Amino acid sequence: MITATSVGGGDLTFAQLNLALGFLPGPITLNAALGILPVEFSSFSGKASGRGIRLDWSTATESNNKQFEVEFSEDGKSFKQIGVIAGAGTSYTPQQYNYEHTTPSTGINYYRLRQVDYDGTFEYSSMVTVEMKGKGFATYRIFPNPVQHTFTIQSEGGEAPSNVSLINTLGQEIRLQNTHPNSFFELPRNLQRGTYILRFEGAGETRFERILVQ
Numbered sequence: 001m002i003t004a005t006s007v008g009g010g011d012l013t014f015a016q017l018n019l020a021l022g023f024l025p026g027p028i029t030l031n032a033a034l035g036i037l038p039v040e041f042s043s044f045s046g047k048a049s050g051r052g053i054r055l056d057w058s059t060a061t062e063s064n065n066k067q068f069e070v071e072f073s074e075d076g077k078s079f080k081q082i083g084v085i086a087g088a089g090t091s092y093t094p095q096q097y098n099y100e101h102t103t104p105s106t107g108i109n110y111y112r113l114r115q116v117d118y119d120g121t122f123e124y125s126s127m128v129t130v131e132m133k134g135k136g137f138a139t140y141r142i143f144p145n146p147v148q149h150t151f152t153i154q155s156e157g158g159e160a161p162s163n164v165s166l167i168n169t170l171g172q173e174i175r176l177q178n179t180h181p182n183s184f185f186e187l188p189r190n191l192q193r194g195t196y197i198l199r200f201e202g203a204g205e206t207r208f209e210r211i212l213v214q
Contacts, residue, residue, distance in 0.1 A: 039059055039061070039062045039063065039087075039115050039123070040059060040060040040061045040062075041057065041058070041059055041060075041113075041125055042057075042058040042059060042060045042094065043056070043057060043058050044056075044057040044125050044126060045057070045128060046109075046111055046128045046129075046130040048130060048131070048132055052100050052101055052103075052104060053100075053101045053109060053111075053130045054098060054099075054100050054101075055070065055099045055100075055101065055111055055128070056096070056097070057096075057097050057098075057113060057125070058094055058096050059088075059094065059095045059097075060094055061091065062087055062088050062089065062090060062091045062092075062095060063090050063117075064089065064090060064117045064118045064119065065087030065089060065091075065115060065116075065117060066086075066087055066089075066117055066118045067084050067085060067087050067115075067116050068084070068085045068097065068113045068114070068115055068116075069081050069083075069084050069113070069114040069115075069116060070082050070083040070084070070085065070101075070111065070113060071111065071112050071113070071114055072101065072104075072109065072110065072111055073109075073110040073111075074105050074107075074108075074109070074110070075110070076110040076127065076129075079110070079112065081114075082101060083099050083101075085097050087115070087116075104130070104132045105132065106132055106133070107131065107132065108130075109129065110127055110128075110129055111127065111128050111129075111130070112124055112125055112126070112127045112128075113125035139155075139156045140153055140154065140155055140161065140202060140207065140209075141153075141154045141156065142154075142198065142209050142211060145211050145212065146211070146212040146213065146214045147187060147211055147212065147213050147214065148187075148213075148214050149186065149187055150184060150186045150187065151184075151185055151187075151211070152183055152184050152185070153185065153200060154183065155183070155202065160183050160202070161183055161200040161202045161207075162200065162201045162202070163199075163200060163201045164176045164178070164185060164198070164199070164200040165199050166187075166191075166196040166197070166198060166199070166211075167196060167197040168192075168194070168196055169194065169195070174191075187213065191213060192213075193213050193214055194212075194213060195210060195211070195212055195213075196210075196211055196213060197209070197210060197211075198210070198211050
């Protein structure tokens with residue numbers, strides 16, 4: 001591989017240099033060639049992450065890249081800026097970026113990147129879509145029930161439960177601690193037998209389930 005070192009750091013391959021030279025009609029210096037290569041996106045993708053959406057993108061080359069402006073739309077037509085990520089300036093080595101959208105909409109979310117140079121010129125990336133399911137989509141299974149000493153709250157396609165407690169017939173609340181990564185809970189010692197209401201939070205909602213302690 002034939003390479004040339006750019007003034008901004010990193011190596012420029014012969015193929016990249018040849019591509020740059022092809023844009024101009026006459027002789028050109030190496031520095032001028034380095035300055036005309038555009039930002040070249042390698043990838044742009046998004047996925048649901050907990051209650052938010054994580055966007056990831058990468059570039060193969062960058063020239064005078066000031067920043068990426070992350071834009072969001074609910075209909076794929078009207079976009080608004082929700083974040084700014086600084087670019088690498090001029091680079092000829094792969095760069096990785098990410099952004100976390102913490103307040104996506106239920107349904108299809110549309111995203112694109114507005115790449116801005118230091119001189120104010122800009123271009124748009126391709127558009128990606130991520131579906132965010134609504135609250136309450138997760139289902140939970142409590143087992144065993146009746147309970148003797150321990151039980152598990154198993155999430156089927158949703159997030160792990162939090163703020164778990166038992167409520168007795170007098171309305172008194174007994175907080176439970178998660179003693180295992182897989183939502184495994186242990187009943188307090190000397191807990192009286194009887195029917196309790198299991199209260200926990202999951203998928204953005206407060207859930208109530210009846211359990212019997214033996």
